[in-house]
Amino acid sequence: MKCRLPALLILLVFAGAAVDYAFKPTVALPPAEIQSTGCPLKISVCQLKNDPKAYNQKLVEVTGFVSHGFENFHIFDPACESWPDPWLEYGGTTASGTMYCCGVTAERSRPQPLVVEGITVELVDDARLKEFDKLIRSGTDSVVHTTIVGRFFAGELITTHSVILQRSS
Numbered sequence: 201m202k203c204r205l206p207a208l209l210i211l212l213v214f215a216g217a218a219v220d221y222a223f224k225p226t227v228a229l230p231p232a233e234i235q236s237t238g239c240p241l242k243i244s245v246c247q248l249k250n251d252p253k254a255y256n257q258k259l260v261e262v263t264g265f266v267s268h269g270f271e272n273f274h275i276f277d278p279a280c281e282s283w284p285d286p287w288l289e290y291g292g293t294t295a296s297g298t299m300y301c302c303g304v305t306a307e308r309s310r311p312q313p314l315v316v317e318g319i320t321v322e323l324v325d326d327a328r329l330k331e332f333d334k335l336i337r338s339g340t341d342s343v344v345h346t347t348i349v350g351r352f353f354a355g356e357l358i359t360t361h362s363v364i365l366q367r368s369s
Contacts, residue, residue: 264345267341274286288348
C-alpha cells in the first residue's frame, strides 16, 4: 500500500501570529508497515519528547505549534513538559536560515543536501513549503499550528554543570 506524503518534509532534532496549517495523509497503516513503505508514524509531540530513542531516525508525522525566531525553530505542545522541544531544520539544500550562536549564519541554502547520522534528509520544496516558510517568517517571532512530516534524530544526551543538552551526532 502506498502512502501519500505531505509536501512539507522537515528534519526534527532534539536539541507573533498564530495560524492553523495542516495536512492529513490519505492512508493509515500499522507502525511496522508504515516505516517499511516510507510512510510516517503519526505521533504526538509528547510521545516524541517522552521516548525520543523509540523514534530515532524514523519518519514521523507530528502536529503541534512551530515556534520560529532568533535561536528558535522548535515544535511544541503546551500539554507536554516544556523542555527540551525538538529543534527543526529543513532538509535537502534548503536551510531554515534560523540564526543561533557559535558561527552559524542565517543562510537559506547549503551547498550539499543535509546529512545527519549518515542519512540524507530530503525536502519537498513546493508551494506548501513556501507557504509554511512565509508564515514562520511573518514577524520577528512567530508561532504556527501545523502538521509536519520529518526524519527525527534523538541525538546524544549531554550533561554539563547541571545543564542537560540533546544533540545529534
